Amino acid sequence: MPWRVVVKRQFNAAHFLTDYHGAPEPLHGHTWCVEIHIRADSLDKGGMGVDFVEIDRFLKDILPDYKLLNEVFEFSPSAENVARWLFEKVKERFPTLEKVVVWETENCGAEYWEEE
Ligand SMILES: Nc1nc2c(c(=O)[nH]1)N=C([C@H](O)[C@H](O)COP(=O)(O)OP(=O)(O)OP(=O)(O)O)CN2
Numbered sequence: 001m002p003w004r005v006v007v008k009r010q011f012n013a014a015h016f017l018t019d020y021h022g023a024p025e026p027l028h029g030h031t032w033c034v035e036i037h038i039r040a041d042s043l044d045k046g047g048m049g050v051d052f053v054e055i056d057r058f059l060k061d062i063l064p065d066y067k068l069l070n071e072v073f074e075f076s077p078s079a080e081n082v083a084r085w086l087f088e089k090v091k092e093r094f095p096t097l098e099k100v101v102v103w104e105t106e107n108c109g110a111e112y113w114e115e116e
């Protein structure tokens, strides 16, 4: 019987796409929101699949809060690329990670997962 444990966390960061239809985008900022989806096949005695608090602490440690993403990453910091980077980081700590979603705004975001 599977569950999916989902944690959201926000961070603030500036960025610009390095090639947006042929030219760099103007520098601008977002309150980014990330969602982490982790599969749990069983629950502990307390009824938890994976402790939300552990996931949230991990995110707090690794998310580039109040940074210029272009200085943090070597890739163009689109939502898609940030989602792939975050997936790889979170998967090392939580191997049953299924999907990461990165929202740049309330309405626009990108998901990353790995095919079986
Ligand atoms: N597939 C993607 N498309 C776009 C990305 C992205 O990461 N992946 N990123 C951007 C820009 O960085 C930009 O942040 C888009 O911001 P948004 O607010 O959605 O667009 P506007 O600035 O035009 O919005 P207004 O609030 O109306 O000014 C673009 N595309």
Ligand SMILES: [Zn+2]
Residues within 6 Å of the ligand: 015, 028, 029, 030, 104
């Ligand atoms: Zn943007």
